[in-house]
Each structure stands twice: as structure tokens, then as C-alpha cells.
Amino acid sequence: MDSSRVIWRKSSFSGNGGADCVEVAVVPGDPILAGHKPDADELYLVRDSKDPDGPTLSFTRSEWDAFVKGVKADEFDG
Template sequence: MTSASTLPVRWRKSSYSSTNGGECVEVGAGLPVVPVRDSKDPHGPALIFESSAWSSFVAAVQCDEFRAM
């Protein structure tokens, strides 16, 4: 099993992080997979997604597909 802690990850945080009380995730860049972790717990666990799955999720968020009815 691959762990984000064993990968050479460059983490980036959303520019919106400071506008919502810091409740954001950080996304790893420069890998064939996309690790995602809680920005408040940088040494904690990370979820690892296939790039295609992460791209689909981001596209759905941008299209507002998760908005509550």
C-alpha cells in the first residue's frame, strides 16, 4: 500500500483557506496520484486518489453538483 508519507509530496492549500476559518484540505502535486490531507493536521493521514477520480471530483465541485437542494 502506498502512503503519502512515503511519497515526495509538494503540498498546496487552497487560496480560500483563510476565508473560511482554515477548514481546508491540502492537495499534493507532482505525482501520478493525488494525495489529500487535512490542512489542520499536516502530519496526519492522507487519502490518495487516482488522478482521473480527483479531476472528476474537482469538475463536479466547479459545476456546483454537490449543492444541497
Template sequence: MTSINLADARWVKSRHSGNGGNCVEIAPDFVGVLPVRDSKDPEGPALVFPADAWRSFVAGVQAGEFGTV
């Protein structure tokens, strides 16, 4: 597996994020992958997903496949 340097990543918080602190941020400027992190812990770890897998996950959330939280 190739390591991805996230030191200069531009992190973006979802426009759907509320003020309750349950937010994720993505770094959209990488080709083929999408880094995701907890906005409450910006120095903590990031998960890196294949871009296609992330798009499928988001589509599932939008379609209500995971119910409500």
C-alpha cells in the same frame, strides 16, 4: 497497491481556503495520483486519489453537483 512516500511532498493549500480552518492541502508533484490531507493535521494521514478521479471531483464541485455546504 504501491506505497507512496510523502515525506518530502510539497503541500499546497487551496487558494479558496478561508481562515475558518476547513482546508485541504494537495501534493501536486506526483504522477498519476494526488495526495490530499487536512491542513489542520499535517502529521495525520493523507488520502491518495487517482489524478483522474480528483479532477472529476473538482469539476463536480465547480459545477455545483454537490450543493452548498
């Protein structure tokens, strides 16, 4: 994957001009993952906006949907 072509998005709720936020991108899936993740035809990437060259997490559509549902249900509030 050519990371220069990835379009990253930030939440409109980001503070500090978006500097203190995560960024999300949707990209075509990785064929290496397709063997054990049936919905790996597209991946949701997440990275720290302060460290764009740092690590990136990747999620399949079903993993991302489960995360978003958890956020909306306040499952991650302490």
C-alpha cells in the same frame, strides 16, 4: 514515498490563514495501485491542514478530474 519531499498546496480561498483547509499534493504513483488502477502513474493526495500527520486520501488523475468537475458543477452543494 518520502513525505518530507512532498509539496503541499492550499487554496488561495482558504480562510483563517489557511488553517481551516485541505491541502493537495501531486506525487508519483504507487506501483501497488498500478495493478488495478490504470492511471495510477501519479496520485493526488489530500490531507487536513490542521492534522498534517493524520490520514491522507489518494486519487488517480481520472478520479481527481471527476471530483474537480463535480465541484465546478455544484454537484456537492446541499
